[in-house]
Amino acid sequence: MPRSADAVVLVSGGLDSCVTLARAFVDCHGVALLHATYGQRTAARERASFDAIADHYSVPLELRLVLDLSFLGSMGGSALTDARVPVPEGLPGKGVPTTYVPFRNGLLLSAAVSWAEVLEADSVWIGVVEEDGSGYPDCRESFLAAFESAARLGSRTGESMRVLRPLVGLRKSEIVRLGFELHAPLPLTWSCYRSTESACGRCESCILRLRGFEEAGVADPIRYDDDGTGHGV
Amino acid sequence: MPRSADAVVLVSGGLDSCVTLARAFVDCHGVALLHATYGQRTAARERASFDAIADHYSVPLELRLVLDLSFLGSMGGSALTDARVPVPEGLPGKGVPTTYVPFRNGLLLSAAVSWAEVLEADSVWIGVVEEDGSGYPDCRESFLAAFESAARLGSRTGESMRVLRPLVGLRKSEIVRLGFELHAPLPLTWSCYRSTESACGRCESCILRLRGFEEAGVADPIRYDDDGTGHGV
Numbered sequence: 001m002p003r004s005a006d007a008v009v010l011v012s013g014g015l016d017s018c019v020t021l022a023r024a025f026v027d028c029h030g031v032a033l034l035h036a037t038y039g040q041r042t043a044a045r046e047r048a049s050f051d052a053i054a055d056h057y058s059v060p061l062e063l064r065l066v067l068d069l070s071f072l073g074s075m076g077g078s079a080l081t082d083a084r085v086p087v088p089e090g091l092p093g094k095g096v097p098t099t100y101v102p103f104r105n106g107l108l109l110s111a112a113v114s115w116a117e118v119l120e121a122d123s124v125w126i127g128v129v130e131e132d133g134s135g136y137p138d139c140r141e142s143f144l145a146a147f148e149s150a151a152r153l154g155s156r157t158g159e160s161m162r163v164l165r166p167l168v169g170l171r172k173s174e175i176v177r178l179g180f181e182l183h184a185p186l187p188l189t190w191s192c193y194r195s196t197e198s199a200c201g202r203c204e205s206c207i208l209r210l211r212g213f214e215e216a217g218v219a220d221p222i223r224y225d226d227d228g229t230g231h232g233v
Numbered sequence: 234m235p236r237s238a239d240a241v242v243l244v245s246g247g248l249d250s251c252v253t254l255a256r257a258f259v260d261c262h263g264v265a266l267l268h269a270t271y272g273q274r275t276a277a278r279e280r281a282s283f284d285a286i287a288d289h290y291s292v293p294l295e296l297r298l299v300l301d302l303s304f305l306g307s308m309g310g311s312a313l314t315d316a317r318v319p320v321p322e323g324l325p326g327k328g329v330p331t332t333y334v335p336f337r338n339g340l341l342l343s344a345a346v347s348w349a350e351v352l353e354a355d356s357v358w359i360g361v362v363e364e365d366g367s368g369y370p371d372c373r374e375s376f377l378a379a380f381e382s383a384a385r386l387g388s389r390t391g392e393s394m395r396v397l398r399p400l401v402g403l404r405k406s407e408i409v410r411l412g413f414e415l416h417a418p419l420p421l422t423w424s425c426y427r428s429t430e431s432a433c434g435r436c437e438s439c440i441l442r443l444r445g446f447e448e449a450g451v452a453d454p455i456r457y458d459d460d461g462t463g464h465g466v
Contacts, residue, residue: 065308071300071344077351096389102350103388106343110336111304117335118310143387150383154376155336156329 005032005063007164008116009125010108012036013049014191015209016167019175020127022184023166025057032063032119034112038101039073040080041087045196052188067111077102080193087194089202096135099193099204105138106147109163113151116161123162124151129175130168141168172212180218187221198223238265238296240397241349242358243341245269246282247424248442249400252408253360255417256399258290265296265352267345271334272306273313274320278429285421300344310335313426320427322435329368332426332437338371339380342396346384349394356395357384362408363401374401405445413451420454431456 007028011017012035024031035050037043047066054064073081079088079098088098105128112124128139137143148163155161167175179186191209192199199206201224213220240261244250245268257264268283270276280299287297306314312321312331321331338361345357361372370376381396388394400408412419424442425432432439434457446453 065304067304068301071298072347075298075348075351100389101347103343103347103384106346106383106387107340110339110343113339114305114334114336115308118308137389137391138387140386143383146379146383146386150339150376150379151336153373153379154339154371156333156370158370 003030003060003062005030005119006121007123007125008032008034008112008119008121010034010036010112010127011050011053012127013046013053013189014127014205015179015186015189015212016127016129016175018053018127018186018189019179019182019184020125020167021053021057022179022182024123024125024164026182028123030063031057031059032065032115032121033059034065034067034108034115036067036069036108036111038069038071038081038104040101041083041194042190042192042196045190045192049188049190053185056185056188065115069107069111072101072104072107075102087203091204091207094135096137097204100136103138105136105143109147109151113155113161113163117155117157120157122157122160123164125164125166127167128165129170129172131171139168141165144168171215172208173215176212176216176218180216189222195225198225201225236263236293236295238263238352239354240356240358241265241267241345241352241354243267243269243345243360244283244286245360246279246286246422247360247438248412248419248422248445249360249362249408251286251360251419251422252412252415252417253358253400254286254290255412255415257358257397259415261356263296264290264292265298265348265354266292267298267300267341267348269300269302269341269344271302271304271314271337273334274316274427275423275425275429278423278425282421282423286418289418289421298348302340302344305334305337305340308335320436324437324440327368329370330437333369336371338369338376342380342384346388346394346396350388350390353390355390355393356397358397358399360400361398362403362405364404372401374398377401404448405441406448409445409449409451413449422455428458431458434458
């Protein structure tokens with residue numbers, strides 16, 4: 001693995017960011033990995049997945065950065081960071097779900113652009129998904145295109161800075177298939193919003209993930225509560 | 234002062250953000266103040282100015298937030314956060330100066346939008362100055378317009394979210410005059426990049442500030458090294 005990077009990849013430890021990294025790893029000379037902790041319920045488990053995925057790709061320690069965005073948690077306003085707001089079960093309904101963390105992707109992308117400027121990298125990568133996603137406003141393609149314009153105009157790098165979102169138009173089942181094609185280390189990923197030992201199988205994130213594997217016709221390699229399918233006993 | 238806010242104002246403790254706050258205080262029902270520390274040399278002095286300005290406007294404690302963005306410092310890449318890079322003297326030359334902190338305003342604005350969403354505020358205010366500024370890419374009007382589009386598309390608030398930059402097209406002397414008109418507490422502000430007791434009078438930021446007061450035909454109320462004019466003895 002090279003000691004310099006031309007790409008900064010946001011890696012939460014979940015399925016989507018892992019597949020995004022697998023794509024960047026193929027397309028770029030060197031990758032730098034950015035992970036954020038912001039007081040979310042499953043922060044320690046996501047960090048463990050981040051470390052394992054970074055090890056899998058032999059990314060040098062100086063090209064890994066963990067940001068403390070705990071002020072996002074202290075601001076409140078999301079079921080992911082506020083223990084008083086329950087994490088909902090089932091698929092998301094209409095409107096913005098309670099698990100939305102306000103403008104989190106704006107913050108993460110800004111931090112990635114900052115680091116890209118320092119590293120003289122010319123792209124940042126984010127694993128957001130619009131179509132099959134959960135209604136978060138900061139996962140829309142229109143937001144990402146506008147943010148890319150802002151990043152080009154507001155950084156020293158200028159026109160050469162790209163904000164890449166290779167999954168934004170894919171369905172979850174297509175992401176699972178792409179992950180297999182690219183040999184992404186899917187058993188190392190973590191998507192559950194609630195649990196940290198075995199995945200709950202019932203929160204929005206687990207249900208979207210399980211549906212993706214089911215539609216792709218392959219088994220999800222991570223462990224779920226109860227009967228191992230995520231559907232409970 | 235109301236206990237709720239319709240505006241989030243970024244307040245560094247410097248002249249420009251103080252005048253921006255004075256404007257927002259007149260135009261809005263309630264203001265919330267966001268300050269960031271990121272490992273810059275004069276962080277403690279800027280924080281003291283922030284506190285004094287917030288007290289001046291009687292902003293309740295729950296509407297003040299201090300963000301720790303120290304990862305910006307650990308990323309390096311700027312004379313403001315890296316003790317090995319000297320802070321230059323004199324007016325900035327061509328190109329992006331070494332005091333540029335990569336994409337800092339993207340980060341600050343993203344944090345402000347996050348908090349605005351939580352508070353149900355519909356505007357964020359930033360005291361950036363393009364014309365008479367120091368060549369930072371993230372102070373350009375074009376960047377701010379693009380960022381505003383991104384903020385609208387990427388937040389729950391949508392079209393009602395505004396990114397206000399009332400000083401962006403002003404010269405420093407016009408900002409000084411506006412500050413006097415709006416009774417902004419200019420003696421409480423701090424602009425120097427290097428010193429924390431009396432201002433050095435020689436760094437880029439001091440020189441731009443002193444020139445602004447001189448062109449406005451008024452005395453700068455803060456204390457400078459040496460002979461008190463910022464020009465040395």
